[in-house]
Amino acid sequence: MKTYLPPRFVIDRYAERCIACQVCVRQCSFDAHAYDGEDDEIRSYEKNCVGCHRCSVFCPTQALNIRLNPLSYRPNVNWQPEFIEDIIRQSEGGGVLLTGMGNDKPYRVYWDHLLLNASQVTNPSIDPLREPMELKTFLGRKPDRVELDPASLSLKTQLAPQVAIDVPVLFSAMSYGAINLNVQESLARAATEAGTLFNVGEGGLHQTLYKYANNAIVQVASGRFGVHPEYLDVARFIEIKIGQGAKPGIGGHLPGGKVSEDVAETRMIPAGTDALSPAPQHDIYSIEDLAQLIYALKEATNYTKPVCVKIAAVHNSAAIASGMVRAGADIIALDGLRGSTGAAPKMIRDNVGIPIELAIASVDTRLREEGIRNQASIIAAGGFRNSADVVKAIALGADAVYIGTAALIALGCTVCQQCPTGKCAWGIATTDPILSKRVNPDIGARRVVNLLRGWSLEIKEMLGGMGINALESLRGNRLHLRGVDLTDGELDVLGVRLAGR
Amino acid sequence: MTTNISSNGGSTVRIDVNGTHYRELNGLIREAVADGAQRIDLHDVHGQRYIATNLRTEAEIHIHGTPGNDLGAFLDGSRLIVHGNAQDGCGNTMNEGEIIVHGHAGDITGLSARGGRIFVREDVGYRAAIHMKEYEEKRPALVIGGTAQDFLGEYMAGGIVVALGLTLNGENCHKASFVGTGMHGGVIYLRGHINEHQLGKDVGVSKLTRKDRTILRDLVTQFAAHFGYDAEEILASRFIKLVPLHLRPYGRLYTC
Numbered sequence: 001m002k003t004y005l006p007p008r009f010v011i012d013r014y015a016e017r018c019i020a021c022q023v024c025v026r027q028c029s030f031d032a033h034a035y036d037g038e039d040d041e042i043r044s045y046e047k048n049c050v051g052c053h054r055c056s057v058f059c060p061t062q063a064l065n066i067r068l069n070p071l072s073y074r075p076n077v078n079w080q081p082e083f084i085e086d087i088i089r090q091s092e093g094g095g096v097l098l099t100g101m102g103n104d105k106p107y108r109v110y111w112d113h114l115l116l117n118a119s120q121v122t123n124p125s126i127d128p129l130r131e132p133m134e135l136k137t138f139l140g141r142k143p144d145r146v147e148l149d150p151a152s153l154s155l156k157t158q159l160a161p162q163v164a165i166d167v168p169v170l171f172s173a174m175s176y177g178a179i180n181l182n183v184q185e186s187l188a189r190a191a192t193e194a195g196t197l198f199n200v201g202e203g204g205l206h207q208t209l210y211k212y213a214n215n216a217i218v219q220v221a222s223g224r225f226g227v228h229p230e231y232l233d234v235a236r237f238i239e240i241k242i243g244q245g246a247k248p249g250i251g252g253h254l255p256g257g258k259v260s261e262d263v264a265e266t267r268m269i270p271a272g273t274d275a276l277s278p279a280p281q282h283d284i285y286s287i288e289d290l291a292q293l294i295y296a297l298k299e300a301t302n303y304t305k306p307v308c309v310k311i312a313a314v315h316n317s318a319a320i321a322s323g324m325v326r327a328g329a330d331i332i333a334l335d336g337l338r339g340s341t342g343a344a345p346k347m348i349r350d351n352v353g354i355p356i357e358l359a360i361a362s363v364d365t366r367l368r369e370e371g372i373r374n375q376a377s378i379i380a381a382g383g384f385r386n387s388a389d390v391v392k393a394i395a396l397g398a399d400a401v402y403i404g405t406a407a408l409i410a411l412g413c414t415v416c417q418q419c420p421t422g423k424c425a426w427g428i429a430t431t432d433p434i435l436s437k438r439v440n441p442d443i444g445a446r447r448v449v450n451l452l453r454g455w456s457l458e459i460k461e462m463l464g465g466m467g468i469n470a471l472e473s474l475r476g477n478r479l480h481l482r483g484v485d486l487t488d489g490e491l492d493v494l495g496v497r498l499a500g501r
Numbered sequence: 502m503t504t505n506i507s508s509n510g511g512s513t514v515r516i517d518v519n520g521t522h523y524r525e526l527n528g529l530i531r532e533a534v535a536d537g538a539q540r541i542d543l544h545d546v547h548g549q550r551y552i553a554t555n556l557r558t559e560a561e562i563h564i565h566g567t568p569g570n571d572l573g574a575f576l577d578g579s580r581l582i583v584h585g586n587a588q589d590g591c592g593n594t595m596n597e598g599e600i601i602v603h604g605h606a607g608d609i610t611g612l613s614a615r616g617g618r619i620f621v622r623e624d625v626g627y628r629a630a631i632h633m634k635e636y637e638e639k640r641p642a643l644v645i646g647g648t649a650q651d652f653l654g655e656y657m658a659g660g661i662v663v664a665l666g667l668t669l670n671g672e673n674c675h676k677a678s679f680v681g682t683g684m685h686g687g688v689i690y691l692r693g694h695i696n697e698h699q700l701g702k703d704v705g706v707s708k709l710t711r712k713d714r715t716i717l718r719d720l721v722t723q724f725a726a727h728f729g730y731d732a733e734e735i736l737a738s739r740f741i742k743l744v745p746l747h748l749r750p751y752g753r754l755y756t757c
Contacts, residue, residue, distance in 0.1 A: 092756075093756025093757070094756065095753065095754055095755045095756035096754055096755050096756065097755075097756055098755040223613075223632065224594050224612075224613035224632060225634075227575075227594050227615075228575070228577070228594075228596045228615060229555045229557065229575050229577040229596055232555070232575065233555075253751050253754070255749070255752070256748060256749045256752065264636065265636065267634075268615050268634050268635075268636040268639065269634050269636060269658050269659060269686065270636070270658075270659065270748075272748060272749075273685055273686055273749065274685060274750065274751060275658075276632075276658070276683065276751070278632065278656055278683075282609055282612060282628055282632070283571075283589075283590050283593060283609055292571060295551065296550075296551055296554060296571045296574045296575070299523065299524070299550075299554045299555070299574075300554045300555035300574065300575045301555070420755070420757055
């Protein structure tokens with residue numbers, strides 16, 4: 001069937017610079033460039049271009065520029081080009097529209113309407129270059145009160161297991177299968193070096209990554225892939241995945257094409273079959289059932305590590321979070337509207353869930369009101385772009401954040417949203433053995449560690465500016481935030497005053 | 502509430518469970534295993550959950566009374582023998598080992614099992630064997646003496662389910678509907694009748710091969726030995742084999 005889709009991008013190839021070296025041909029996994037031997041020329045197939053910029057970055061003579069196709073439809077407020085093209089795609093494919101990465105729609109990004117405070121005159125700011133700053137964060141259940149032995153001044157209270165991280169940024173769940181082993185290893189090594197944790201997602205922990213297990217969060221999701229006693233034993237903590245911000249309420253299907261021999265072995269399913277993660281966990285239909293799985297995992301690991309429960313941020317998150325904490329979750333992870341994914345139905349990704357900013361605020365408020373905020377740490381996820389977003393999230397009430405997309409961008413991702421095709425030209429969202437080699441774990445780990453180092457320095461600068469020398473003092477301290485261009489209702493949910501007040 | 506532990510000084514330990522909390526009970530079991538117990542008898546079990554979860558031992562644990570949900574969750578090599586009924590989630594995500602239930606088992610029996618064997622003398626509840634998996638020689642099996650409720654073998658990605666229908670009477674027809682919905686791996690053998698409308702749309706009926714007969718004979722022989730049946734008599738009946746129609750049931754669902 002001839003496609004009615006126009007090319008989305010234009011490839012500008014500057015003839016005076018092009019030396020027909022064919023780097024672009026080899027780099028493009030979507031066949032947007034081809035070499036014509038007869039004319040000794042490179043030809044463009046723009047309908048195949050996804051705008052990932054792999055070719056222009058690797059072109060040795062800067063002979064390539066990729067830009068949006070300026071082709072315009074007759075202006076129509078209702079029939080935006082995206083809707084027209086979605087209909088064309090569906091009329092040709094006849095299926096559920098599939099996409100990758102996070103929600104790209106213009107919902108309000110509240111981070112851009114929240115401003116941080118700084119000390120002036122009445123309290124001194126702190127210079128982090130000369131004074132110690134504390135970013136260390138402890139994840140896990142905190143006691144209601146602590147008791148000391150008066151004689152020895154040692155702690156009498158039995159503390160629940162805690163996980164210490166040096167920087168309040170962890171790597172989100174990304175499974176082997178959705179991404180390849182080189183990417184997981186890059187994140188694992190970066191986490192180990194930077195003193196944080198990486199989350200293996202629900203695809204199991206590959207044997208070669210067991211040496212990084214002390215920095216691994218392992219997931220128990222509805223598919224239960226790769227879940228076995230050793231997997232639970234070696235992890236730093238366990239995360240029960242109920243939902244994901246990019247696709248709240250639905251399961252996941254890793255297409256059989258991505259289930260290579262090695263992925264199959266890690267997931268313990270036959271190669272080439274779809275790896276289906278059902279929408280619900282079939283042993284969890286209520287908070288009581290959730291408690292049952294939480295305690296099954298605690299029993300299985302003899303109460304040696306925290307159990308986290310991850311949900312997508314949805315309308316009733318605050319009430320659900322309260323139930324999760326009461327069910328025994330030591331950590332709760334909230335994944336917001338802009339949370340990313342390797343594959344999700346477009347309608348779900350773009351229309352289901354609530355922004356993470358509002359979810360953090362409402363969950364933190366609810367748990368405080370109920371006097372149970374200390375019983376669980378909160379990890380927020382879903383579209384964190386820079387260290388200022390992290391600082392604002394912590395001021396709103398999060399203990400730490402998960403980053404997925406930001407870490408992948410450090411590895412080369414340009415957010416072209418082609419993850420479900422499995423053809424990622426940057427070698428990230430693919431298990432193709434040749435493409436996977438494009439991510440070198442030595443270089444990958446270095447790039448991600450550099451990112452975290454930069455963010456840590458910036459977080460310390462911002463804290464110092466506020467006159468705070470420990471991240472702990474900022475947690476849930478919403479007086480350090482002010483809102484701009486927000487309605488009274490929004491300010492109310494965020495628990496933040498308008499700038500100037 | 503008293504917990505009585507007695508040992509014959511050798512490898513057998515008896516624990517009178519009564520009202521002991523599961524956390525304490527599992528602690529006692531682990532202790533007994535660490536001390537080298539080969540057989541542990543739990544008496545007066547009253548709904549304690551997670552019994553023997555993630556126990557790395559080949560010890561045999563006899564459970565007298567009614568164990569609670571998630572019996573043998575993440576089981577890794579032990580043999581659990583229930584002298585009574587098991588509740589929901591029996592063998593949840595088990596990896597290795599054996600669970601033998603001299604009675605009924607509840608819903609989601611064998612949920613996401615990756616290995617090991619479960620034998621249930623009578624019936625099982627809803628969604629038994631849901632999302633069982635297999636990888637090469639690691640192939641879990643659930644053998645049900647009677648029949649199952651709806652959604653038997655839902656989402657199965659591997660493994661073997663056998664339902665012998667010994668508790669059926671009259672028409673000898675299994676009652677479960679939606680059998681094998683979303684199934685994309687593994688196999689279900691049914692003794693007795695089932696109507697086509699009771700099957701999930703992803704499931705096909707096929708004939709037993711010689712290899713199937715070998716697998717069945719092995720499992721039914723073990724079943725018969727556990728519960729005192731005549732294996733030959735059971736095997737003499739007609740069996741139906743249910744297999745997934747596609748390895749990728751949702752392969753055509755999406756447009757990229």
